[in-house]
Amino acid sequence: MLRIQNGKINLCMPPNAKEAQMETDRIASSRRKFVQNCLAAVGAAALGGMSCTNRPMHMGFRASAEGVPDRGMDQRGDARSPGYLELERSGELERREKALWALLESCRLCPRRCGVNRLAGETGVCRSAQTFKVASYGPHFGEEAVLVGKRGSGTIFFSDCNLLCVFCQNWEINHRGDGRLTSHAELAGMMLELQRRGCHNINLVTPTHLTPHIVRALRLAISAGLRLPLLYNSSGYDSLDVIRLLDGVIDIYLPDFKYQDATIAARFSDDAPDYPRHAAAAIKEMHRQVGTLQQTNRIAHRGLLIRHLVLPENLAGTDSFVNWVASELGADTNVNIMGQYAPKYRAHEYPPLSRRPTREEFAQAMRWAQEAGLRNFH
Ligand code: SF4
Numbered sequence: 475m476l477r478i479q480n481g482k483i484n485l486c487m488p489p490n491a492k493e494a495q496m497e498t499d500r501i502a503s504s505r506r507k508f509v510q511n512c513l514a515a516v517g518a519a520a521l522g523g524m525s526c527t528n529r530p531m532h533m534g535f536r537a538s539a540e541g542v543p544d545r546g547m548d549q550r551g552d553a554r555s556p557g558y559l560e561l562e563r564s565g566e567l568e569r570r571e572k573a574l575w576a577l578l579e580s581c582r583l584c585p586r587r588c589g590v591n592r593l594a595g596e597t598g599v600c601r602s603a604q605t606f607k608v609a610s611y612g613p614h615f616g617e618e619a620v621l622v623g624k625r626g627s628g629t630i631f632f633s634d635c636n637l638l639c640v641f642c643q644n645w646e647i648n649h650r651g652d653g654r655l656t657s658h659a660e661l662a663g664m665m666l667e668l669q670r671r672g673c674h675n676i677n678l679v680t681p682t683h684l685t686p687h688i689v690r691a692l693r694l695a696i697s698a699g700l701r702l703p704l705l706y707n708s709s710g711y712d713s714l715d716v717i718r719l720l721d722g723v724i725d726i727y728l729p730d731f732k733y734q735d736a737t738i739a740a741r742f743s744d745d746a747p748d749y750p751r752h753a754a755a756a757i758k759e760m761h762r763q764v765g766t767l768q769q770t771n772r773i774a775h776r777g778l779l780i781r782h783l784v785l786p787e788n789l790a791g792t793d794s795f796v797n798w799v800a801s802e803l804g805a806d807t808n809v810n811i812m813g814q815y816a817p818k819y820r821a822h823e824y825p826p827l828s829r830r831p832t833r834e835e836f837a838q839a840m841r842w843a844q845e846a847g848l849r850n851f852h
Contacts, residue, residue: 556703557722562696570719571693574686577716578604584636584682584713585752599744600636600683607633607653611664613673618810620767620774621675621705621726628668628702629677630661636683637709638744639732641827645819648680658687662694669702674773675726677705682712689723703775706760710753711746717759726767727760727778729753734791734798742789742824758802766850767808779808783815784839786826792839796846809851811839 561567577583578592588598595603613626621627631644633653646652665676681688692704703725710729731753733739739749760778767777782795792811799807813836821827831839843851 556701556725558692558696558704558725559701561722562693567689567693567696567723570723571686571689573719574689574716578686582713583685583716585711585746585748586636599638600634601651602634602683605655606684606687607651608656608661608664609633609647609653611668613668613671614677617677618779620769620772620779621677621728623674623773625672625674627675627677627705628665628671628673629679629707630664630668631679632681632684634683635680635709637711637746637749639709640742640819640824641815641817641821642819643816649819658691659694661687661691662698662700665691665695665700665702666698669700673702675703675705675775676700677707677728679707680709681706682708682716685716685720692723710757711743711749712752712756714752714755714759717756717763721763724760725764725776726774727757727764728781729757729760729778730781730783731757731795732783732790734794738789738791742827754798754802761803761807766804766806777808778803779810781810781812783812784831784836785815786829786831786835788835788839789827793842796843796848796851800846800848805847805849807848807850809843809848811843811851813839 558567561570574583575593580589581587581592581598582589584600586599590596590598592598592603597603609631611628611630614629615622615626617627617629631647631653633647633651635642635648638649642648668676678688692700704723705726705728706720706724707728708730710731712729732743732749734750736747736750740747743749757778757780764777767774767779769775780799782790782792784790784792796809796811799809813831816830817828840851
């Protein structure tokens with residue numbers, strides 16, 4: 475049940491039967507209108523403690539920011555009906571949400587398979603229990619042009635992470651856990667606010683350890699009119715079972731594929747030697763679900779875009795990566811080969827991660843992509 479308390483929208487249980495009946499009647503009569511009214515009345519106050527940092531987590535190709543007009547979907551020209559609407563109508567999204575929550579009881583939400591009972595407050599590698607934090611949200615112009623358009627990607631940065639790389643570009647959020655505890659209703663409100671501000675999609679950054687929370691918030695937002703494509707922006711360290719549960723829920727997948735070598739993955743990402751194996755399986759499933767990137771008016775509304783950060787001395791295994799993409803997914807797969815690596819967090823303790831890739835190393839990475847026959851890389 476959604477309630478307003480102390481100027482915030484909260485999920486809570488009614489204190490008595492009379493109030494429960496009143497709330498039920500009110501929601502039954504116009505749940506959508508109720509949520510919209512709540513958001514209009516207190517949204518700014520409830521969410522006012524956060525703002526978009528616009529931090530360029532991945533630079534990719536930029537599009538210029540030309541303001542963020544408050545436009546309806548019919549004026550956007552890029553609106554498509556996202557898959558989650560039909561899933562919600564049929565009751566399937568509720569079933570998926572329950573299946574995701576069940577994974578938290580002995581947590582196997584990601585390949586770490588910590589086995590902790592997050593519903594009882596226990597935490598594993600990602601340090602998240604049954605609650606979650608958001609670091610910032612807002613229109614973001616630092617993503618690829620096809621995601622940014624003119625009005626930005628509606629980005630929500632979640633705190634904490636299940637991979638924890640030593641060169642993390644956002645270590646304050648992902649390692650230190652900077653952010654604010656957020657309710658499901660607040661997260662739904664953020665999604666709706668990003669839609670109202672004209673963003674082209676809802677971009678969920680570091681979502682892997684929080685998929686049950688995201689789907690719960692999504693269902694609240696759907697009931698209040700959310701219609702934007704949902705974008706899953708992960709490290710690639712995802713469980714195949716969870717990605718299968720997201721079939722039809724996610725419209726655009728934006729995974730990293732960071733390494734090809736188990737020893738390197740273990741050394742740089744908190745003892746995760748199985749990263750290459752799990753990332754490959756998850757990305758293949760993502761590709762099966764949504765295929766290559768589909769655009770309207772140069773804005774993506776469905777598909778897979780893989781990010782690959784070039785590391786010094788080919789630690790990322792770029793030659794193997796591009797050949798894997800060509801042979802397993804096809805030459806038309808969309809790939810962003812990123813050259814902006816800079817040593818951050820503890821990278822200086824792990825040479826050669828302590829330096830940027832040279833110009834020649836990046837040029838070699840692009841040549842490998844060309845030689846592999848990839849047609850949609852930049
Ligand atoms: S989501 Fe967190 S607690 Fe669950 S398996 Fe992954 S790292 Fe462990």
